[in-house]
Amino acid sequence: MYIEIFLEFDGEKKMCEVQEIINRIKVSLEAHISKSSVSVVPTSPAVCKGTIPPPQQ
Numbered sequence: 539m540y541i542e543i544f545l546e547f548d549g550e551k552k553m554c555e556v557q558e559i560i561n562r563i564k565v566s567l568e569a570h571i572s573k574s575s576v577s578v579v580p581t582s583p584a585v586c587k588g589t590i591p592p593p594q595q
Contacts, residue, residue, distance in 0.1 A: 539574045541567065544581050556580050 543563070547556045560578040567576045 539571065541571070541574055541576045543576070543578045545578060546581050549582060 545560075547559070560580065563578050564576045568574050
């Protein structure tokens with residue numbers, strides 16, 4: 539069973555902190571759901587403090 543989880547993280551966290559959380563979630567879920575392969579994908583809001591320009595229309 540393939541499981542994909544897209545999670546939004548605090549933009550102030552360092553990637554190493556985010557990766558530690560992702561690793562714990564992955565290990566925990568795979569231990570509880572036999573024959574599973576878990577992917578946790580870090581995401582962010584569409585616009586992060588106005589630093590990403592809106593798409594051109």
